[in-house]
Amino acid sequence: MAMIRFTANHDDLSTDRGYQFKFYCDKCGNGFMSEFQTSLMGTGSSLLRAAGGFLGDVFSRAGNSAYEIQRAIGGKAHDQAFSAAVEEAKQHFHQCTRCGKWVCPEVCWNGKAGLCEGCAPDMEEEMAAGRAQAMAQAAQEQLHEKARKTDYVKDVDMSREAKPAGAPLNCPHCGERVAGGKFCPSCGKQMRQEKFCDQCGAQLAAGAKFCPECGKKQG
Secondary structure: OOOOOOOOOEEEOOEOOEEOEEEEOOOOOOEEEOOOEEOHHHHHHHHHHHHHHHHOHHHHHHHHHHHHHHHHHHHHHHHHHHHHHHHHHHOOOEEOOOOOOEEOOOOOEEOOOOEEOOOOOOHHHHHHHHHHHHHHHHHHHHHHHHHHHOOOOOOOOOOOOOOOOOOOEEOOOOOOEEOOOOEOOOOOOEOOOOEEOOOOOOEEOOOOOEOOOOOOEOO
16 A cells, blocks of 8 residues: 555544545644445445344354454555545645644644744734733732732731630739639739830830830840
8 A cells, every 4th residue: 555645643434335534734733534435345245144033044154254364454444434534624724844744733833934833823823822821820920929019917926925714823923823714713913914115105015125105125
């Protein structure tokens, strides 16, 4: 059989009843299925097998033999059917003169350049794709920047006096351990020892060395 220059991506769907092939675009995989070509030998073997069901095993064996003959000598018929299918399918593909691939005209062919889009990408499509990718990347960068500027721990007390909820506490005045509450059940004083600036009177956070209002150093 002479070499057929066409897409190497195809499926042979032939049976003993006939020949059919499906060809695929070398780039995206879109497919085209050829017309079914009936096998005369296969039709004869099917009739003999059907007759064997009524008239006995003799015709059944004859039908099976006809199929074996078809398999043995069907190479030429198969090749001819494949050649015809190739000629039919070629009408639905374009061959790129640069890379030699057969591609579908709907998706993978650049008509302006006369080449496949693998060799000559469509600039409008490339720019649209690049613009969409750039927008997505910029959006991600902006989200990361916004996340970095957001304070997620502003309400978290990081002082050394902070303890887990429900944990035992020591009264800062008498030292007795208490389960909680605003006042010590032993001495009656406030559990939270509040400090104030001795210059402006502003309340100070625990461990503060300078007043956040007037800046005076605390003793």
